[in-house]
Amino acid sequence: MSFTKELLFGDNPRHDESRQQLHDLTSAKIAQFxxxxxxxxxxxxxxxxxxxxxxxxxxxxxxxxxxxxxxxxxxxxxxxxxxxxxxxxxxxxxxxxxxxxxxxxxxxxxxxx
Structure with missing residues (x-):
């Protein structure tokens, strides 16, 4: 699995912090629209x-x-x-x-x- 897929769709706990950061940044941007x-x-x-x-x-x-x-x-x-x-x-x-x-x-x- 590619790193992007692993980060976005995987369940490896070592990427939890990165997933949360992506979620927070994306949610903040979408909320403006x-x-x-x-x-x-x-x-x-x-x-x-x-x-x-x-x-x-x-x-x-x-x-x-x-x-x-x-x-x-x-x-x-x-x-x-x-x-x-x-x-x-x-x-x-x-x-x-x-x-x-x-x-x-x-x-x-x-x-x-």
Whole structure:
């Protein structure tokens, strides 16, 4: 087992102090970002959208808002940050879906449903 796996998932008591330090540092960082939005989103056809994560990251960058990823969810410092990014990400996501559908239509025989 690699050292990282042994440290994170092992039960060797010699790593208890290191595990506790990691836990304390991580918990303190995560506590600063209490507001969350989903990290994945399904499209109308029921498949996971490859565009959602990029849309959220782009929206946060455009707005100058810091985020972190916690258990496949985007975390923000304030509710206002979360709402601003979610709103902008929705617009970006719709644009990306539209562009993707146009590309699919141009490379296939007919319109995509």
């Amino acid at each position: 209490p507001e969350r939005i989903r990290g994945k989103r399904k499209e109308a056809d029921g498949r996971w959208s490859p565009h959602w994560e990029l849309s959220v990251r782009q929206a946060a960058e455009e707005l100058g808002i810091q985020l972190i990823l916690v258990n496949s969810r985007f975390a923000f410092r304030t509710t206002n940050d979360k709402k601003a990014v979610a709103g902008r990400a929705e617009i970006i996501w719709q644009e990306k879906i539209g562009e993707h559908r146009k590309w699919l239509e141009s490379s296939s025989a007919g319109p995509v449903k």
